[in-house]
Amino acid sequence: MGLFDEIKKKLSHEFIDIVEWLDTSNDTIVHRFERYQNEIKNNAQLIVREGQHAVFVNEGQLADVFTPGTYTLNTKNLPILTTLKGWKYGFDSPFKAEVYFVNTRLFTDEKWGTKNPFMLSDDRFGLVEIRAFGTYSFRINDPGKFVVDVVGTDGNFTNYEVNEHLKSLIVTRFTDTVGEANLPIELYAANTSELSETCQEVMQPEFNRVGIELERFYIENVSMPEDLKKEIFEYSRLDKLDMTKLSQFKAAKAMEAAAKNEGGTAGAGMGMGMGFVLAQQMGSMMGQPMGQPFGNQPQQAPSGPPPIPAQTTYFYAVNGQQAGPVNYDRLKELFASRTINRDTLIWKQGMENWTSLKEIDELKSFLGGNTPPPLPSA
Known part of the structure; x- marks a missing residue:
């Protein structure tokens, strides 16, 4: 081998490029490999590491995508680029192409949230404002699709840039999904897991359109104004509370407070008055008239009208569980809030079996559209 051949061989090795990217940041998603005039020598070595893909773009057209591995760049490994360039018999001179390294690792703990409260309509509380925030991965x-559709010619595309787009998409789809769920307002905070899964299913096609996979979506908190929280809390307490026991409890507490009052006759008078009220309540509970000693004493006939008959109470079935009893008005509220429906099983005192709501005469008014029967003909 002559001296000229040795020099030619040495120079040919020196001209072989190594195309690679060592990621030194935590937020870079796409990095463009910079070369002078984008020239890459024939038989250059392409090194794609784990967690990366290399995307070749020629004059704005997607040419090739390389998965992790080491490649020699020639017509064999660049079939699409060869077709675009029109090389029928190979190429020996440098070729021009833009090379983008895409970080394909999982980006976790990304934050999202509603910048402004959004409105929801609730049957009991009217229009309400709520906020929400959470994380996603x-x-x-x-x-290839991500580089062409999102990155464009950006030489260093970061996590911050794509997150601004994703957060807007998430908030839009989240508000649409929550609005269509039509849940009672107090159930949003208690059903964040189910809402998270539903939102992820709705958002995934939107992410796929730009080459992104939504791995995880979490709703961490759904918040509302403090006055609305208090109203919901009081409503839930009254819904479960026995008002008779509450009245007795408050009377006993008032009597106790009056007994501790050392303010003179006023305090004593208040204590006596509250004691009289409490004694009346206790006497009525035990069926003993006020002022009559306990024992087998003759009962006098009542001088006033008889007591008001007790309201009818109903039991209902929800998710295979018995609930109740509730009165007629409360049952109507449950039907209006869609907790129960026309096919819900109902039972009351005197019925032999559980019967669907639509078959109970006094409850048919819940269904709407009731009209009286026609008048008999003369």
Whole structure:
């Protein structure tokens, strides 16, 4: 081998490029490999590491995508680029192409939240304002599509840039999904897991359109104004509370407070008055008239009208569980809030079996559209 051949061989090795990217940041998603005039020598070595893809773009057209591995760049490994360039018999001179390295690792603990409260309509509380925030995780699952549709010619595309787009998409789809769920307002905070899964299913096609996979989506908190929280809390307490026991409890507490009052006759008079009220309540509970000693004493006939008959109470079935009893008005509220429906099983005192709501005469008014029967003909 002559001296000229040795020099030619040495120079040919020196001209072989190594195309690679060592990621030194935690937030870079796409990095463009910079070369002078984008020239890459024939037989250059391409090194794609784990968690990366290399995307070749020629004059704005997607040419090739390389998965992790080491490649020699020639017509064999660049079939699409060869077709675009029109090389029928190979190429020996440098070629021009833009090379983008795409980070395909999982980006976790990304934050999202509603910048402004959004409105929801509730049957009991009217229009209400709520906010929400949480986290999500994503990865690039189609590097070619992501580079062409999102990155464009950006030489260093970061996590911050894509997150601004994703957060807007998430908030839009979240508000749409929550609005269509039509849940009672107090159930949003208690059903964040189910809402998270539903929102992820709704958002995934939107992410796929730009080459992104939404790995996880979490709703951490759904918040509302403090006055609305108090109203919901009081409503739930009254819904479960026995008002008779509450009245007795408050009377006993008032009597106790009056007994501790050392303010003179006023305090004593208040204590006596509250004691009289409490004694009346206790006497009525035990069926003993006020002022009559306990024992087998003759009962006098009542001088006033008889007591008001007790309201009818109903039991209902929800998710295979018995609930109740509730009165007619409360049952109507449950039907209006869609907790129960026309096919819900109902039972009351005197019925032999559980019967669907639509078959009970006094409850048919819940269904609407009731009209009286026609008048008999003369």
